[in-house]
Amino acid sequence: xxxxxxxxxxxxxxxxxxxxxxxxxxxxxxxxxxxxxxxxxxxxxxxxxxxxxxxxxxxxxxxxxxxxxxxxxxxxxxxxxxxxxxxxxxxxxxxxxxxxxxxxxxxxxxxxxxxxxxxxxxxxxxxxxxxxxxxxxxxxxxxxxxxxxxxxxxxxxxxxxxxxxxxxxxxxxxxxxxxxxxxxxxxxxxxxxxxxxxxxxxxxxxxxxxxxxxxxxxxxxxxxxxxxxxxxxxxxxxxxxxxxxxxxxxxxxxxxxxxxxxxxxxxxxxxxxxxxxxxxxxxxxxxxxxxxxxxxxxxxxxxxxxxxxxxxxxxxxxxxxxxxxxxxxxxxxxxxxx
Ligand code: KG4
Ligand code: ZN
Numbered sequence: 001x002x003x004x005x006x007x008x009x010x011x012x013x014x015x016x017x018x019x020x021x022x023x024x025x026x027x028x029x030x031x032x033x034x035x036x037x038x039x040x041x042x043x044x045x046x047x048x049x050x051x052x053x054x055x056x057x058x059x060x061x062x063x064x065x066x067x068x069x070x071x072x073x074x075x076x077x078x079x080x081x082x083x084x085x086x087x088x089x090x091x092x093x094x095x096x097x098x099x100x101x102x103x104x105x106x107x108x109x110x111x112x113x114x115x116x117x118x119x120x121x122x123x124x125x126x127x128x129x130x131x132x133x134x135x136x137x138x139x140x141x142x143x144x145x146x147x148x149x150x151x152x153x154x155x156x157x158x159x160x161x162x163x164x165x166x167x168x169x170x171x172x173x174x175x176x177x178x179x180x181x182x183x184x185x186x187x188x189x190x191x192x193x194x195x196x197x198x199x200x201x202x203x204x205x206x207x208x209x210x211x212x213x214x215x216x217x218x219x220x221x222x223x224x225x226x227x228x229x230x231x232x233x234x235x236x237x238x239x240x241x242x243x244x245x246x247x248x249x250x251x252x253x254x255x256x257x258x259x260x261x262x263x264x265x266x267x268x269x270x271x272x273x274x275x276x277x278x279x280x281x282x283x284x285x286x287x288x289x290x291x292x293x294x295x296x297x298x299x300x301x302x303x304x305x306x307x308x309x310x311x312x313x314x315x316x317x318x319x320x321x322x323x324x325x326x327x328x329x330x331x332x333x334x335x336x337x338x
Pocket of ligand 2: 120124145277278309310
């Protein structure tokens with residue numbers, strides 16, 4: 001990063017069920033978080049077992065201006081001090097994305113500020129720039145969220161290429177669905193990982209789909225189905241069995257994620273390995289990657305746990321690396337890819 005650049009960026013994120021705004025200051029070659037406001041809708045969607053798009057959009061409309069105002073107040077920043085606005089334009093739920101993008105465009109017009117549309121997947125990767133600003137390239141990142149499971153090769157700070165992906169469910173989706181099968185609640189990832197800490201990962205021998213396949217792709221639907229078959233045989237599992245099931249499922253998912261990512265790291269001779277996305281908050285995944293990278297002598301980077309799940313800090317950091325475009329050209333794209 002250019003050591004002389006000084007800038008303040010407002011990030012806005014509303015791709016799914018979190019309404020978020022953040023102010024990030026760039027100076028002396030470092031990113032500094034001045035505020036990071038996330039208004040979560042988990043409590044609202046919990047009773048439906050997943051995000052209901054129409055309800056999410058209505059709540060974004062209600063929350064977005066208060067969240068932005070709070071981010072400015074917490075950072076003690078006036079709109080005049082902002083250099084640009086970075087807003088998530090996709091991928092995500094179209095009606096949720098529209099709220100953030102329309103708000104950013106309106107503020108851009110009123111405050112006379114440039115606006116840059118942000119790819120949410122790239123933003124997840126850029127969460128790594130907050131804690132680690134001397135990443136060596138080529139780098140390889142495992143991006144694991146509720147909607148995506150991808151291995152991304154980074155040639156430098158801005159050139160990203162997808163080299164592997166899930167052929168069916170995303171890893172976070174598998175955590176959420178297994179939690180649903182066990183009637184544990186939503187979102188499943190944090191609940192499963194909490195229960196897994198008390199269970200035996202060797203109690204059940206779940207499949208490790210595609211672990212030896214000759215590519216860098218994943219499959220999680222088979223793993224979820226093997227949990228389903230087992231749950232059918234155990235209609236009223238006790239707490240110990242639920243803990244063991246959670247630990248065995250988690251171990252199986254982490255084994256596959258690690259095996260494929262490290263295989264790709266070797267193939268592409270990566271100098272840095274990175275984690276990103278909501279599932280990167282998983283402690284077993286974090287520990288496994290840290291240990292394996294150390295053993296192989298590869299640098300390892302992961303965002304702070306609160307920057308793994310959706311937030312606007314990562315959108316603001318992505319904004320530093322993204323050119324603004326004319327307001328009329330900024331469009332929502334729910335299917336945007338890396
Ligand atoms: O990145 P994110 O906040 O939203 C998307 O862009 O999808 O990821 C949410 C996903 C959910 O599937 C959630 O269950 C999962 O991340 N997750 C976890 C953990 N914390 C969140 N999965 C496993 N272990 C965790 N500790
Ligand atoms: Zn996300």
